Amino acid sequence: MNYQTTAFPLYSPLYILLGVFCLALAFFGLSAPFLYGLLMGLVFPVLVSMRLHTLSQHGQATLLSEISNWKVYIQGIPLEEQRASLKNPCFRTPERLQQFYWRGFIARLILQLMTLGLLIQQTREIEWTSYAGIAAVAAFILLLLPIYHTLTTMRDMRAGAWALQHVEAADGYQAFFQQKMRVRTALDVLLSLR
Structure with a gap:
């Protein structure tokens, strides 16, 4: 049995620090990182889940x-509930799996580039002080790192450096990435904030 006494984002100090940041x-007029988060x-995982549900139907x-x-x-009132979390989906053919993840990562990259474009526009409009300059550089780094990770993941996909596994029980194929000496499901990589 798992226990929840507070909201999920409060369980990870990294997300709290990123949210505060x-x-x-x-406050400096740079809302693009907040929009990216x-x-x-929130929005991208819901859209991906809806697409997966449609494909499942x-x-x-x-x-x-x-x-x-x-x-x-x-x-203060304890309530018991069951939660179902989506795991790595299985696709009927490897081609369909690759098509889904290519489209997903391209959509992810487009959203990231749009928020970077918004940040560029916002930096042109702010009143420049030394603090605003530091904030702008930090915001650029905060948005460029996920773009870099998305591009390297897409490069790995193009090079065939991801593993496709046939699952007998579901009669389909799943995808995995090996990153930093650990294996991550392709869905986790697609939906990560990095």
């Missing part, structure tokens, strides 16, 4: 989920 940048942390993908039991405290 993005809010601080917004909102798009990539058409029989092109099999959605695998993991069910976990949680005890949630709401105003």
